Amino acid sequence: MEGLKVDGGDVPLRALRANSVTEYVDAVTRLFEDFHLREQLSQNGRELIEQNYTWERAAKLYEQVIIAGNG
Numbered sequence: 001m002e003g004l005k006v007d008g009g010d011v012p013l014r015a016l017r018a019n020s021v022t023e024y025v026d027a028v029t030r031l032f033e034d035f036h037l038r039e040q041l042s043q044n045g046r047e048l049i050e051q052n053y054t055w056e057r058a059a060k061l062y063e064q065v066i067i068a069g070n071g
Contacts, residue, residue, distance in 0.1 A: 004048075012040075012044045012047075013040060013041065013044060014041060014044040014045045014048050015041065015045065016030065016031070016041070
């Protein structure tokens with residue numbers, strides 16, 4: 001998840017971090033037990049993808065590079 005804005009600050013929770021086996025097991029257990037958490041992560045993750053990782057978004061960024069280069 002390095003480089004992705006998935007949690008912290010003003011960013012809505014989009015993923016559970018796990019850096020050890022124990023943290024991973026705890027995160028998976030939370031997901032199995034908490035329907036609302038699963039829903040929240042699913043919705044927030046989808047919003048992240050739709051806002052930042054679509055062909056339309058990539059085209060806009062590419063267009064900005066081209067315009068800046070011709071400026």
